[in-house]
Amino acid sequence: MGEQGQGAAGAAVAKELSDIMHEEDPTRPTTAAMNSARADSPFPVAIDSAGLNYQGAGRQGTPPQYPAFHQNFPDKFVFGSETASTISSRGEYVFPVAVGTGAVASQKSGENASTKQMSSYDLYFPQWATSPDKEFEAQERYPFVGGEFVWTGWDYLGEPTPFDSSRSSYFGIIDLAGFKKDRFYIYQAWWRPDLPMAHILPHWNWPERLNLKDSEGKASVTPVHVYTSGDEAELFLNGKSLGRKKKAEFQYRIRWDDVLYQPGELRVVAYKNGKKWAVDTVKTTGDPGKILLKPDRSAIAADGHDLSFVTLVVADTEGLTVPRSKNLVHFEISGPGEIVATDNGDPTDMAPFSSKERKAFNGMALAIVKATRGKPGKIIVKAKSDGLAEATATIVAK
Secondary structure, three states: OHHHHOHHHHHHHHHHHHHHHHHHOOOOOOEEEEOOOOOOOOHHHHOOEEEEEOOOOOOOOOOOOHHHHHHHOOOOEEEEEEEEOOOOOOOOOOOOOOOOOOEEOEOOEEEEOOOOEEOOOOOEEOOOOOOHHHHHHHHHHOOOEEEEEEEOOEOOEOOOOOOOOOOEOOOOOEOOOOOEOOHHHHHHHHHOOOOOOEEEEOOOOOHHHOOOEOOOOOEOEOOEEEEEOOOEEEEEEOOEEEEEEEOOOOOOOEEEOOOEOOOOEEEEEEEEOOEEEEEEEEEOOOOOOEEEEEEOOOEEOOOOOOEEEEEEEEEOOOOOEOOOOOOEEEEEEEOOEEEEEEEOOOOOOOOOOOOOEEEOEOOEEEEEEEEOOOOOEEEEEEEEOOOOEOEEEEEEEO
16 A cells, blocks of 8 residues: 555555466566556556556546546556445444435434444445445446445454444445345346336335424435336335436435425335336334244254354234334244354444344344254244344244
């Protein structure tokens, strides 16, 4: 990292390392993830392909560097070696919502300092980073860019920017428990244009926002965003159309930023080339009423290694996930197996992974089950929480 700014001396180190790599494997090109070396510096001359960290799309207030590298090195492969670093907490939303392609996170922009959570509108990032929307635009404007590596696919222990006292990061497209954040779907829409999909955010349980007024006495809006691989969408609130909108050029979400909250149902119908493409619905739920357990695999090997990941959902009596529920859940197991870990994806949860008690985080938690080696049979997982109907799941060890 330091060598990038050391002129000829730094470039000499890069060349030495690149030469060593070529001696070991002459079939593959070398690269470096450059967060500060510019296209007119000697550093990129020493490597075969140009990997750009964040500067490719441009940070806040700086122009994209993809075209400068391509102009100076037209024969080099150029790609985003580390991009976005957008920060969010699954199922958390902070108001008001940033305009455009986003804003640097702060106590006035996307952060909830009291809970140490980040807004899941996917528009907030540290000062060195940017939003998915801005990176997508850069890649679309400059088709010579070979793609991107996002920081990061999953949340991970450590680097809990911007809240240093949390346990884990906020960067992931997927949280630490393996649950998809909203951001998963903007990437899915961009990377899989062939896949019919639409995704609404936020959830629609906002009783405190009903008839809410802002500081000027105006009705306070609850923006609704839609990620879709379609090119057009129409949003309905309780059956009433809130407008049909087309994606503009270099637009990767469709926004209705003037929605006034009313409980009920949000429904979006997405279109592509004028034809119905995908539908998504979000409903206001009732109070938590029961637990649902969903193993990802109902049969595992009795080898002491194979795992089943059991998702817990806190649901209302109709079976809808209650999106803001944080009920304390106790897991139990019987039969030839054990619960090796639990989690919920909450970056602030300090309970050890080995704990059999775990608070749901925005309606979800996880138990990881392992079979006892050499002992086939039925494993019964049970989850209990005060005031909720308990649930069981059966996993067969073979």
